[in-house]
Amino acid sequence: MGRKGDETRGRLLDATQELIESGGYYGAGLNQVIAASGMPRGSLYFHFPGGKDAMVAEALRRAGREIDQAVRDLAGSAPDAAALVAGVLGLLGDRLEASGWRKGCPVATVALEMAATDDPLQEVCAEVYDSWEGALRDRLAADGHPDPDDLATTVLALVEGALLLARTHRSRDPLDRVTRKITAFLAL
Template sequence: MNGKGETKERIIKTAAHLFQLQGYHATGLNQIIKESKAPRGSVYYHFPNGKEELAIEAVKYTGRFVEEQIKESMAQVLDPAEAIQHFIKVTSEQFNDPETVEGIPVGLLASETALISEPLRQTCVDVFKTWANVFATKLIKHGFDAEEAEALGMTINSMIEGGIMFSLAHKDKQPLLLIAQQIPLILNKKG
């Protein structure tokens, strides 16, 4: 990757982290520039439409990061309920040190900006759908009807997002672990 690509990625990663910790409105471009150690002009070069464009790229970056984590969990464990539980448990481990949590800003940005930025709202929706589809694909491969799998994928993703919010608020992984326990019941399996 060339210097410009590295700088752009560093800006996106820094923005994603700051949006997660502080929220969209509390994070300014000057802080992103300072913490990413990027030249001032590079932020405006890479994101000429400003903070909203940068936030969209941060959501996409986070979306890809989490999608890979979900896919990895789905590939590691054959049984879909156990695979989903595995992903939730791995995600919950981040709450042992909440300052290092990664992959969280999508839900936070969605709740903070859905009514004020249509492009950012749509990007969040697309990321949520991608994650839900990974769960649905696993379920379909194990005999679930496509329509039911899609509904379950969305339900599971929504539960995980809610569990992340609870875990953040409580600074504790227990809400996510409680959700993991419910997965076999949701998939109509004995847990």
């Protein structure tokens, strides 16, 4: 694919990612993606012959990689797992607040909407969550925490819950509270 094709595909994915992060699967209709991207309908079908689900799946993977990379970058500079999680919550809180409380977790809304009805999208959401858990697990194991598998799942669940509450209340307070508790919990 040439540069122009890559740009077109990128614009379609940018629009899809923005729409699914703020409105979920059902908030990212094809007409909305076309309008937000400024691309013609034919480009959508050319780049995503599998239709909306293929486009949403790629946007989810892309959003997942962005967060995963941010977590791994923070892991490289954080002195311990508690600092890593505090950094991640700070980053996600900044992102959420900057979006006007529309962009919490880039996967959660689609995961909740589609987990029971769309196996391919459920699998993509699970892949993304597995990747994030893996990054947390690696750091927890490196820090010598016992049972890093269970602990990574627990931490991710707390992060996801804090994002949901922060988005619902339009306040960083839930993120700050969870940051304090995770920091204390990981210090044990």
